[in-house]
Amino acid sequence: MGGAAGSGEPGESGADARTAGEVLAGYLHRQSADFLRSLRLHRESGSDAQGAGEAAALLRSAARRISATLYTFQPLTDEAWADQLRAELGWLAGALAREHACAARRDRLMAALQRLTTPPANAPAADLDAESALSAGAARAGALLDRQLTLARTRAHSAALQALGSSRFHAVADSVAVLASEAPLTHATADVPAAEALPQLAEQAHRRLTEAVTALPLSRAGHPYNADALAADHRQDAPWHQARMLVRLSRYAQEVIAPGYDDPRLADAGRALERHRDAAEAAAAASAAARTPRIAPATAYALGVLHADQRHEVEAARFTFGRVWLSHARGGGRYDR
Amino acid sequence: MGGAAGSGEPGESGADARTAGEVLAGYLHRQSADFLRSLRLHRESGSDAQGAGEAAALLRSAARRISATLYTFQPLTDEAWADQLRAELGWLAGALAREHACAARRDRLMAALQRLTTPPANAPAADLDAESALSAGAARAGALLDRQLTLARTRAHSAALQALGSSRFHAVADSVAVLASEAPLTHATADVPAAEALPQLAEQAHRRLTEAVTALPLSRAGHPYNADALAADHRQDAPWHQARMLVRLSRYAQEVIAPGYDDPRLADAGRALERHRDAAEAAAAASAAARTPRIAPATAYALGVLHADQRHEVEAARFTFGRVWLSHARGGGRYDR
Numbered sequence: 001m002g003g004a005a006g007s008g009e010p011g012e013s014g015a016d017a018r019t020a021g022e023v024l025a026g027y028l029h030r031q032s033a034d035f036l037r038s039l040r041l042h043r044e045s046g047s048d049a050q051g052a053g054e055a056a057a058l059l060r061s062a063a064r065r066i067s068a069t070l071y072t073f074q075p076l077t078d079e080a081w082a083d084q085l086r087a088e089l090g091w092l093a094g095a096l097a098r099e100h101a102c103a104a105r106r107d108r109l110m111a112a113l114q115r116l117t118t119p120p121a122n123a124p125a126a127d128l129d130a131e132s133a134l135s136a137g138a139a140r141a142g143a144l145l146d147r148q149l150t151l152a153r154t155r156a157h158s159a160a161l162q163a164l165g166s167s168r169f170h171a172v173a174d175s176v177a178v179l180a181s182e183a184p185l186t187h188a189t190a191d192v193p194a195a196e197a198l199p200q201l202a203e204q205a206h207r208r209l210t211e212a213v214t215a216l217p218l219s220r221a222g223h224p225y226n227a228d229a230l231a232a233d234h235r236q237d238a239p240w241h242q243a244r245m246l247v248r249l250s251r252y253a254q255e256v257i258a259p260g261y262d263d264p265r266l267a268d269a270g271r272a273l274e275r276h277r278d279a280a281e282a283a284a285a286a287s288a289a290a291r292t293p294r295i296a297p298a299t300a301y302a303l304g305v306l307h308a309d310q311r312h313e314v315e316a317a318r319f320t321f322g323r324v325w326l327s328h329a330r331g332g333g334r335y336d337r
Numbered sequence: 338m339g340g341a342a343g344s345g346e347p348g349e350s351g352a353d354a355r356t357a358g359e360v361l362a363g364y365l366h367r368q369s370a371d372f373l374r375s376l377r378l379h380r381e382s383g384s385d386a387q388g389a390g391e392a393a394a395l396l397r398s399a400a401r402r403i404s405a406t407l408y409t410f411q412p413l414t415d416e417a418w419a420d421q422l423r424a425e426l427g428w429l430a431g432a433l434a435r436e437h438a439c440a441a442r443r444d445r446l447m448a449a450l451q452r453l454t455t456p457p458a459n460a461p462a463a464d465l466d467a468e469s470a471l472s473a474g475a476a477r478a479g480a481l482l483d484r485q486l487t488l489a490r491t492r493a494h495s496a497a498l499q500a501l502g503s504s505r506f507h508a509v510a511d512s513v514a515v516l517a518s519e520a521p522l523t524h525a526t527a528d529v530p531a532a533e534a535l536p537q538l539a540e541q542a543h544r545r546l547t548e549a550v551t552a553l554p555l556s557r558a559g560h561p562y563n564a565d566a567l568a569a570d571h572r573q574d575a576p577w578h579q580a581r582m583l584v585r586l587s588r589y590a591q592e593v594i595a596p597g598y599d600d601p602r603l604a605d606a607g608r609a610l611e612r613h614r615d616a617a618e619a620a621a622a623a624s625a626a627a628r629t630p631r632i633a634p635a636t637a638y639a640l641g642v643l644h645a646d647q648r649h650e651v652e653a654a655r656f657t658f659g660r661v662w663l664s665h666a667r668g669g670g671r672y673d674r
Contacts (some may be wrong), residue, residue, distance in 0.1 A: 116567060134624070137641075224561030225653030230453060230646060287471070290638045297637035301627045304474075304641020309567060312649055316562030 020188035020197035024073055027256045029067060032179035039173060042164070056096050056160070063089045063096075066179065068252040072205045076197060078184035088172045096162035101281070102153035106146060108282045113142045113302070114310055124254070134305065137298030141306065144299060145289050194257070202253035206245035209246035213325060216243060221318040229315035230308055237280050240318065244273035265328045272321035277314035287308060357534035358526035361410055363418045365403060365594045369516035372399035376510060379501070393433050393497070400426045400433075403516065405589040409542045413534060415521035432500035438618070443483060445619045449646055450479045450639070471642065474635030478643065481636060482626050531594070536610035539590035546583035550662060553580060558655040559663070566652035567645055574617050577655065581610035602665045609658035616650035625645060 033178070038058035045051035067089040070082040117138045163169055189197065216239055220226055228236075247270045254263060283306075290303040375395035382388035406417040421625040449647055454475045515521070526534065553576055557563055565573075584607045591600060620643075627640040
């Protein structure tokens, strides 16, 4: 690696002078270093739960970026090696993500219950009768969800620790370490200028996203209060989840070719789709809790309200995503929420 | 009454040449005739439930218009007489409205349950497990609501028949019949030109509406998915219900001074606020049904979903009302939904 790339912080025009191999190897090298550093931080965190959580988040972030890069720039990599590593990184990220997801889901549902049972500031003080049914049920629903999600989180925590101590994990870490020194790229990439090979593949990733978004019912989602997401069926969520992953691939591909730049539209779109996913999973957790045997009707009622509330969050996130996406398509105007 | 007013269908400019007394008396005369005709239709409907329902709707419509006119144009009427009649018309309209409201509420809730349990057209057919909890509960919730609202409707029907047979009602009908021949107006109105006295009072009614709407949290309601209406407290609905009544007063006042013209904005605003009221009452019915002793948790869960769904309809109606209202304030642009 020569010139600007050697600094580890190449400027936006730095890619032009380098080969595709140098740019890819540089990016994978940095992610590999982050991966190994976060692993060390995680080991050293001991009983510091927050430190361990941050280290795990960094580890997942690096794993996602490595995996995405190997996928998007596949024609330039040793395909068999890359596919194998991607599968293992997927396993690892899944094992590490669950604990965080359980904690976030619990927080989201507790906040929603709080919001649903807090009277608006301008409400008169009398006549709380009609509300008390929800309030009583909400307290019990909250306790039930807290219990279930805390248990799930504890289990996920053990599973993550077990994964990190497994020989399977050590093999993944070894493969990632290889990326730091010699990224498994095809010989051809050593000679092709970066500006010739990389933008084209990043563009392809973006095109896959654009095509997936075109297939989404965006015009319907653009009508506020269309009540689509509350319909009984959550399988309609799948194409939106798919779009979330494609947004991520597109963002990480941009990171490779223009390190300093984060497209605000893609960032906003990604956030909306993450909110979509979080709300959908929280709704499913409320629904699952309602199937707990022998709960009181008031508890079930509160869980029904909560389920519908989170499904409306799903609908709201689709609306937001549509605004973000279409505001750009129309030439980058502003958008609400 | 002379000139155009004698035809019963004065043109928009007809009011100009007549006195305030002539115009008011003419309007009250027509409403009184509608009232008495619908009363006859109701008596003749016998076992024709649909005919009876239509007659009752016409009766209520005439009662509302008479009452609104006596209120808005109060300075021109015999106040004590008008106040007494308005109180009695309020009692009558309330007694007659309940049966229709129960039927409409039942239909609204059944339609919502149907919508909530019907998978979207594009959904795959497998894996219905997660849904079956809601579906089972929804069927039982539907049966419970059907039972409760049909019972309430039957009671309201008996109460309405009892009201129509009471001596109190006969006194109301006698007072309304008086309007057909000699409306109790102040002597001064006989001499004042209609164009001088009436628009000013109609404008006052409109100003009361405008002031009430200004106090509504319209800018908040204009943000889709603000989740305001789902908060635990339904007392925040009151100012919106008040606005609904003021829209009606403003519309009926316009009817008096410009019979052929129905302001489309007021009509749309009124429809949005009627949907607001209907959804709020349906949500309350779902919530009340959930407090039925010994219901199954699955039933309570479905009622919770239904409650939240209708409260989101409340939120959506506020959003629509805001669009309608503000689109006009900005100079009459278009608005969605």
